[in-house]
């Protein structure tokens with residue numbers, strides 16, 4: 001299998017709504033076969049607007065989308081049977097049972113796998129006789145996912161797949177998505193959960209106001225953010241007693257009471273210099289905490305830099 005094949009290609013994509021509002025303002029990215037790609041962003045950043053264009057539900061105002069080499073809007077018949085879509089709101093008839101819903105949906109999918117298999121995959125095998133209206137919010141999300149899997153899609157679009165799931169349900173969904181990737185499925189998902197993107201995505205893009213603010217592997221995106229060192233000043237010491245912060249490679253600091261917080265892009269150098277200083281002074285640095293930036297910090301950093309109260 002050629003894992004460098006671009007299964008999704010998006011070039012300078014734009015979406016404009018009826019009133020003239022430009023929700024997607026020229027975004028470019030690609031997703032390789034067998035990759036999990038996450039779209040992150042603040043509320044209203046344009047994630048759903050983008051995913052809907054990839055799903056062929058609307059025509060772009062500009063730019064180009066290709067899914068499996070086809071235009072998903074203009075060549076819907078070529079793309080739709082090979083993709084699975086989990087929308088944010090499923091909207092099934094609430095009187096039908098889980099089994100009936102799956103059967104009805106399977107009737108619309110060519111070459112569908114057995115409904116029982118799809119329900120088993122998402123952990124709903126024991127709920128087949130339950131009416132949709134009696135399902136919990138999390139169970140409905142899982143039913144949505146089962147329906148998206150019925151056609152054994154090559155490409156799966158998941159719009160906030162774990163919203164409303166409890167911690168266990170979320171972990172089960174992550175495992176399932178990973179297993180799908182192992183089987184060669186390409187997955188594009190949107191999420192508000194940064195740990196979901198960090199733990200699941202091979203690559204991600206953070207959208208902000210219709211543009212990609214940053215993209216890359218989770219490690220690349222976080223590496224662009226400064227790491228943090230924090231500790232309490234030892235008794236009798238003041239901030240000015242520390243070695244010159246510039247020499248430690250510190251790019252920002254704050255003092256909160258006696259707690260010092262340093263930000264650095266050279267974590268190893270700064271931490272080493274600080275520890276060497278403490279050893280020379282024969283003091284402990286109480287509450288010492290040294291950590292690389294998390295995706296959450298990268299996300300908040302981008303939102304702050306662009307003037308958003310995240």
Ligand SMILES: Nc1ncnc2c1ncn2[C@@H]1O[C@H](COP(=O)(O)OP(=O)(O)OP(=O)(O)O)[C@@H](O)[C@H]1O
Nearest residue numbers: 017018021023041042043044045046047048049050
């Ligand atoms: N049908 C519509 N008509 C006009 N504007 C719309 C429409 N749908 C969405 N928008 C606007 O487009 C922008 C992007 O919305 P979108 O739903 O794509 O964001 P999102 O990143 O998915 O947000 P969320 O995280 O809140 O789901 C928002 O400002 C939204 O108000």
